[in-house]
Amino acid sequence: MFSFFEHSKKTSKNYSPEPLPKTIKSSLSDNLALLKQKTGKSPDIIIRSLKIGNQPKVKAAVVYVSGIVDTQTINEFLIEVLINYKEKPGNEAGQELIEKIAEEVVSVGSIKTETEWSSLFESLLSGNALIFIDGAAKALTAGTKGGEKRAIQEPSTQSTVRGSREGFTESMETNMAMVRRIIKNPNLWIESIKIGNQTRTDVSIMYINGSAESAVIEEVKKRLKKIKIDSILESGYIEQLIEDQTMSPFPTLYYTERPDIVAGNLLEGRVAVFINGTPFTLLAPAVFVQFFQASDDYYTRFDIATATRFLRAFIFLISLLGPATFVAAITYHHEMIPTTLLIVIAAQRESVPFPAIFEALIMEVTFEILREAGLRLPKAIGSTVSIVGGLVVGQAAVQAGIVSPTMLIIVAITAIASFATPSFAVAISARLLRFAFMICAASLGFYGIMLALFMMVAHLCSLRSFGIPYMAPFAPFMPGNLGDTLVRIPWWSMKKKTQLMNHKNIQESKNKKSQSLKT
Amino acid sequence: MKILWIAALLLGLLLSYAVGLNYVLGFNLNKSLAKTMNPFRVMEIAEFIVFLVLIFFLFLNPVRTFFKKEKK
Amino acid sequence: MEKAQINLYQLFVLLVLFELSTILAPLGIAAKQAAWLSILIGMIGGLVLFLVYYRLYCYYPDVMPTEYMQILLGRFLGSVLAFLYILYFLYLAARVLRNFGEMLLILAYPVTPLFILNAGLVVVTVYTVRKGIEVLARTGELFAIVIFFLAASSLLLIVLTGLIKVTNLQPMMEVGMGKILETAFSETLMIPFGELIVFTMIFPYVNVNHSKKLRKAGLMAIGFSGIVLAFTMAINISVMGVSIVSRSPFPLLSTIRSIEIAGFLERLDVYFMMVLIIGGFFKFSIILYGAATGTADLFKIKETSRLIYPLGFIVLMFSLAMASSYPEHTYKILHSDAVLFTTSIPFLVVIPIMLLVIAFFKNR
Known part of the structure; x- marks a missing residue:
């Protein structure tokens, strides 16, 4: 629609100043010169020149990037064996010599011959060593990937009580x-x-x-x-x-x-x-239910797992609707709160100058600020933030009469609930939507909450993930696949692993029909 | 635009049905017209704003497609 | 027609949700203690009407009613009739919307303008219906689970608190069989059951390899929801007595309000409100979808989704203009012969039967 966006898009490509030549040459010095020029003589590109063979000696070079290669492999299995290679090359040209080296000399797991610069560069920069030999229009790439890596550790997210302690690394x-x-x-x-x-x-x-x-x-x-x-x-x-x-x-x-x-x-x-x-x-x-499942569920016994999953669904609802429901009840639906409780709340709110929605928004935003602050700080200072946040803001805000204690309780429960959702990805969307729900609750009470909920559910039902309806197996309802959703049936009764991920089982097909009405 | 014309036609017919019904029920023509238009004559500020927003969205899509066609 | 398909279970759910949205109204209360009987009689009439609609669908399983009307009656007459049906659907949608808004107004929002309440529902409905019948059906499936738990728990609570007094249901035939039949055919047949004509617009989307299965699903849905409605009315009367029920605009609300357990679990208005909103939402969106897909078919508009907002808007306007107050509105729906003879009877009974007869002779 707006043409000026399109202009800016085009300029972002073509970062390479001049294109690479396609294939390598047979002269070693030419190749090395090009290599140096293209990498801007970066000091971490190591070019080790050596001479191999005997009478005449042939010039060769091993090229690698220090830091991302396994130096020991390079020293022992490339450079050392190449230097010690004293066979007579005779009048063989470099072309044949290079094959011989690949087949008989170098003792590295993966070795390949390449002729194109682009693949050579890619290979070099991903940690392989290149071997050039004078007179050969080919080069060898030897698999020497290595370098410093983080060891396998316990994952920092999704930690479990039971189950493997291994977590993925960066490699x-x-x-x-x-x-x-x-x-x-x-x-x-x-x-x-x-x-x-x-x-x-x-x-x-x-x-x-x-x-x-x-x-x-x-x-x-x-x-x-x-x-x-x-x-x-x-x-x-x-x-x-x-x-x-x-x-x-x-x-x-x-x-x-x-x-x-x-x-x-x-x-x-x-x-x-x-x-x-x-x-x-x-x-x-x-699918949506997947975000409420943790790996523990499969390791603990089924009754515990099922109860935990229901708890999680409940937790999600609290973190989504907690403050909104409270605001709606306080603002519009007093009659739905039991009388004694209503009197207590009213007494607390007597001194609070704000309407419930402002009170809720203030506390929710404060909480989000605290959370965001605690996230980025070093651990030592993090505890200070929690003391300042918890004691000073919470306690003092109530004593100063800015918020009521009930609201503080609601916000605190919501906050804890939002951390108790197993998947951070869904917890964070609930946190975002919570504000929308609060505003709806403030403007139309429970009706507003229900309307927003309808919109959310309709949106969820319209989502698909790679062709699979997001709310499956609830909508479309697939009774055969309910065994591993909010409930987890015992392992012996789970004949197969769920077949949810199969298009054949989903909605639009005809063979599903006959079975679906019997329920 | 075609869609808006259809909508206008449907709304007109529906409103005339409402007026006609009032007429049949025993009000005279002026009274039935007035009864039909009553809810739109008394509006609170909030109501009016929502009303305007809804009308704005009603015209948003036709106008947008119109400009798109113009560009092509 | 948009390219979409729903399965039989989804059709069943939509039918039940559509029917059950009337659970809140004092259905057939003119028959006093026999209200539940008049609902059941109305249900039997509804089953017959459904069979009429179903036969029509069997003759033309792949096209919209707006199209087969043109096949049956000729291009001009058929188009006019289809257009009238679209108007009727819009009227129906406006009526549902108005009822819904007024109920909310009485229930919880005495000072909020009706326009705002109605506009809220219209906006959400338009958002959902724009996404197509599939999304609507899936949403229905999810909320059917919610409705099921609400119904089960409230029934449990009513039984647990010992509110049911069966003596309230006697004498059963206080008003006489004539009045019961009259109520059944003028009220209960039309309001929840006859309105199923909207589903003729949805039948072509149902993915079914054998049309008998569709009939089975439909009959089961109507039978199930009719029994639930009758049962609810019977419970209402048995809990509160017929005189309170006949004076109450929402007997179910009064029933739910009378639940009280342990001095804490009381005033479960939220239950009622959830049922009201879920029922109103689905009834309204199904009718709106029917109207929109019919209009798209009749006026040859490719994208149904673009029609939905304008139609929702005019329904919103008309829902306000159709009556100036709630008593006037209920009077117009239930007691005015002018409405009965211009809308319900011809559109729900006479024209479909007529069409069926023509179709029968044409396809002989």
Whole structure:
């Protein structure tokens, strides 16, 4: 619509000053010169020149980026063996020598011959070592990825009472290995692409062939391939770029940093998207109930798990509607509060100068400020904030007569409830919507809350995640799949893992019909 | 625009039905017209603002598509 | 027609929600203690009417009524009739909206303008209906669960508190069979059951491989909701006695208000309000959807969704203009012959039967 937006879009591409030549030359010095020029002589690009063979000696070079390679491998299995290579090259040209080196000399796991500069650079910058030999219009890339990594630690989000203590790290290979260690099935397939013009981030999708539906896999791949962006720094980028609907407060992809959750979801037929550089892995498609499930539910006994899940649904409702309901009851529906309670509340509110909605908004905003402040501070200062917030603001606000104690209780319960939702992604959307609900409650009471609730539910019902209705299996109602939703039936009665992720079972098909009316 | 014309036609017919019904029930024509228009003559400020907002949204879509066509 | 499909269970849910929205009104109270009987008789009439609508659907399972009217009556006459039906649906929607707003006004919002209350429902309904029949059906499925829990818990509470006095239901035939039948056919047949004609606009969207299943779903839904309505009315009368019920605008509200357990669980008006809003929302949105999809079909408009807001707006206007007060409104609905003979009887009974006869001879 507005033309000036379009102009600015076009300028953001083409960061490379001049294009790379396509293939490498046979002269070593030319190649190295180009390498130096393209990398701007950055000091972390190490070029180790050496001479190999015997009579005549052939010039060669090993190139790698320090810090992202395993130095020990390079020293022992590349440089040392190359220097010690004393065979007579004879009149072989570099072309044949390089093959011989790849086959007989270098003892590194993965080795490849490349001729194109673009793939050489990509390989170099992702931690491989390059071997150039004078006279050969080819180069070898040896797999020497390494460097400093964070060790596997307990995940900081989604911690559980029971279950594995492993959490994902920033390295994609490690993460995928952790999942492979759980599912020892050759059908666990991985496909990899690079996204981001500048960052060239490795992104892999993982699924169980046969279990995941091919339509979903194709859709994930299609959406990933469509991404055109300069940088991918975290899985959040990918999530926002491939989700079904951007204009929604609710997440349509699930993210986790626990390998057991990923494994469980893969077995249910979902697709995992691993992004290098972040411990958070995406899972698609996601349904709404999934955000109320924690991995503990599957490890504890079913009755406890079911009760906990109902508690969580209740918690979500409190964190969404708590202050709104209170405001509505105070402002419009006195008759619905029991008389004795009403008298107590009225006595407290006597000295409060604000209407209930202002009181609620003040406290909610204060709480959000405290939360945001506590989030970014170092732990030592964080406790100060909580003392200032809890004691000074809470206690003093009541004594000063700005808010009533009841309101303080409501806000506190809401705050705790919003932290008790297992998924942060849904908890945060509830926090956002809470304000909308409060305003609706202030303007039309319970009617306003109900209207807003209808709007929210209609919106939720209209969402789809990679073709799966978001509110499944409640809407569309699939009685066969209710075993692992708000309730979790015992393992022995769960014949198969839920088949929710299969289009065949959903709504529009005809074979579903006959069964659905019997209920 | 076509949609708005249809809506106007439907509204006109519905309102004339309301007037006609009042007439049949025994009011004279002036009285029935007045009865039908009553709710719109007395409006509080809040009501009026909501009313204006709704009318604004009624015309938003046709105007937007009109400009889009113009551009093409 | 938008490209959408709903399944039979969703149709069942929508039918039940549509019917149950009248649960709040003093349905068939003119028959005194036999109100529940008049509801059941009305239900049987409703089943017959549904079969009429269903037969018409069987003749033309893939097209909208607005289109098969043109096939049956010729292009001009059929279009006029279809147009009249759209007007009738809009009138019906306005009536539902007006009832809804007035109920809220009496129940909890004595000083809020009716316009605001109605506008709130219209905005939310338009938002939902714009997303299509599928989303509406799914929303219905979710709220059906809510309604089920509300109904179960309130029934439990009523029984637990021992409010039911069966003697209140006697003498059953105080008004005589004639009056019962009259109430059944002039009131209960039309108001919750005959209004199902709106669903003829939704039948083409139902994904069904065998049309008999649709009949089964429809009959089950009507039977189920008729029994629930009759049962509710019987409970109302047995809890409060017929004289209070006949004077109360919302007998169910009075029944729910009389629940009191342990001095704390009392005045459960929220229950009533939730039922009111859920019922009003679905009834209104289904009728609005029917009107919009019919208009789109008749006037050859490709995007139904763009019609919905203008139609919602005119319904809002008309809901205010149709009567100047609530008593006038109820009078016009229930007791005025002019309304009965210009809207309910021809549109719900006469024309469908006529169409069915024509269709029968045309397809012989």
